[in-house]
Amino acid sequence: MYNKSIIILADGTRADIFDELVAKGDLPNISKYLIEPGSKLPAVTTFPSTTGPAHLPFLTGCFPGTCNVPGIRWMDKAKYDAGAFFNSYRSYVGFESFCMASDMWPHIKTAFELIPNSYSIFNSIARGAKGRRNFTKISRIWYWYYGHLTDRWGFVDDMALKKLLQVLERDPAFVFTVFPATDVYAHLSYPHHERVIEQYRRMDGYVGKLVDTLVARGEMDTTAIFLVSDHGLSKTDKHFCVNTFLEDHDLPPFFYPLIFKKKGKLSANMVSGNAMTHLYFRNKDGWSRRTTVDELKSISPNIIDDLLEEAAVDIVSVRNGEGGADVYSRRGHARVRLDGSTLHYEVKGSDPFGYKKLQSDLSPELSLNKTWETEYPDAPFQIAHLLTSPRAGDLIISATPGFDLRVKYEHPEHFASHGSLHTSHMRVPIVSNVKFEERPVRTVDVFPTVLKLLGHDIPGHIDGEPL
Numbered sequence: 001m002y003n004k005s006i007i008i009l010a011d012g013t014r015a016d017i018f019d020e021l022v023a024k025g026d027l028p029n030i031s032k033y034l035i036e037p038g039s040k041l042p043a044v045t046t047f048p049s050t051t052g053p054a055h056l057p058f059l060t061g062c063f064p065g066t067c068n069v070p071g072i073r074w075m076d077k078a079k080y081d082a083g084a085f086f087n088s089y090r091s092y093v094g095f096e097s098f099c100m101a102s103d104m105w106p107h108i109k110t111a112f113e114l115i116p117n118s119y120s121i122f123n124s125i126a127r128g129a130k131g132r133r134n135f136t137k138i139s140r141i142w143y144w145y146y147g148h149l150t151d152r153w154g155f156v157d158d159m160a161l162k163k164l165l166q167v168l169e170r171d172p173a174f175v176f177t178v179f180p181a182t183d184v185y186a187h188l189s190y191p192h193h194e195r196v197i198e199q200y201r202r203m204d205g206y207v208g209k210l211v212d213t214l215v216a217r218g219e220m221d222t223t224a225i226f227l228v229s230d231h232g233l234s235k236t237d238k239h240f241c242v243n244t245f246l247e248d249h250d251l252p253p254f255f256y257p258l259i260f261k262k263k264g265k266l267s268a269n270m271v272s273g274n275a276m277t278h279l280y281f282r283n284k285d286g287w288s289r290r291t292t293v294d295e296l297k298s299i300s301p302n303i304i305d306d307l308l309e310e311a312a313v314d315i316v317s318v319r320n321g322e323g324g325a326d327v328y329s330r331r332g333h334a335r336v337r338l339d340g341s342t343l344h345y346e347v348k349g350s351d352p353f354g355y356k357k358l359q360s361d362l363s364p365e366l367s368l369n370k371t372w373e374t375e376y377p378d379a380p381f382q383i384a385h386l387l388t389s390p391r392a393g394d395l396i397i398s399a400t401p402g403f404d405l406r407v408k409y410e411h412p413e414h415f416a417s418h419g420s421l422h423t424s425h426m427r428v429p430i431v432s433n434v435k436f437e438e439r440p441v442r443t444v445d446v447f448p449t450v451l452k453l454l455g456h457d458i459p460g461h462i463d464g465e466p467l
């Protein structure tokens with residue numbers, strides 16, 4: 001029935017703002033052509049809720065941990081220990097963004113490898129998109145640089161639409177297009193700023209033009225359109241310097257951009273989206289092993305308590321010796337661990353997320369349904385999945401809304417942030433002209449849905465389930 005699918009990634013679109021605008025009738029094209037005949041599903045993105053890693057679910061059906069791309073920045077402790085120059089740490093901010101596709105585990109396949117005649121627009125994770133199928137391979141950098149210098153990100157979104165309409169003339173089976181403006185405008189101001197809201201309305205205009213084009217080509221009834229987002233954002237006016245914290249604990253940190261200073265470092269700090277960070281520690285015998293919670297306590301006995309003294313720090317997850325994590329907050333302490341797809345959740349005293357009592361064994365579906373309407377939707381499941389990546393931190397911080405975890409070397413200053421486990425970052429809209437059962441879903445579920453609608457097999461390693 002469908003022979004074409006288009007994913008529009010409206011980067012940084014927050015579910016509650018989107019819902020309010022729909023309710024007010026401010027997004028008439030999205031309502032008329034997508035929601036009314038199709039679906040608007042309540043959804044969560046993935047942890048870390050950041051541009052880049054949170055795009056992976058739409059392109060692979062897998063969580064960032066499953067892909068082994070656990071953040072915007074990460075360290076590979078074993079490679080770092082061996083003194084490797086290449087691939088021992090990474091920041092996808094800037095030119096290394098090209099590395100994300102090759103950093104993924106080789107067995108993970110992208111949409112461009114699985115779907116013939118698939119196209120990538122303004123997206124850096126284009127493994128398998130050969131030649132012109134990576135439609136903006138070179139120009140993406142030019143447009144990003146232009147946007148950065150001029151703040152005219154609305155123009156970059158206009159170009160994303162223009163390129164999407166150009167690609168339609170090539171009769172593609174699948175197109176993934178990133179529209180960056182909402183995210184960037186929110187970072188430069190705050191999520192409810194009029195310029196940001198205006199960009200939601202412009203997105204509605206883009207959907208109108210896309211639908212007009214598909215109707216004119218006689219393709220509207222055979223095209224499955226998805227309008228999605230990779231994360232929300234929250235207003236940020238306080239910055240907490242994790243590097244200073246580590247120095248004060250006699251754990252001099254290795255961090256971006258000062259990656260040529262390696263001497264005497266005892267920790268590493270790899271921030272993502274600015275509201276989460278991966279911390280890595282040097283063990284007494286070197287960097288190569290992961291540092292578990294017991295070993296961390298011998299390296300720096302009070303570090304977890306001291307982190308929780310900081311208002312900026314909301315949730316601290318530390319690897320433990322059982323292959324999972326100990327999760328701490330000012331509310332309580334729990335243990336999480338994955339066994340196949342089942343999540344084991346064990347509260348020690350009181351619950352760190354403030355959940356009402358959960359079962360100790362949870363299926364993926366139950367994990368989401370039971371935590372859906374809380375401040376931390378899907379959090380234990382997401383933490384457990386992230387830690388399956390060998391590159392994930394020994395300790396992961398999720399920031400308190402209102403704070404981020406980076407002070408120095410961030411230009412221009414960020415006034416909004418994302419990346420954390422909080423609902424304001426995790427909840428996103430998923431809208432489609434295809435009708436689906438209305439229930440809470442994850443962004444990893446979109447990709448297997450696209451494969452199914454287009455008649456492709458769904459690879460067994462995928463985390464998502466078709467809608």
Ligand SMILES: [Zn+2]
Nearest residue numbers: 011012051183
């Ligand atoms: Zn984003």
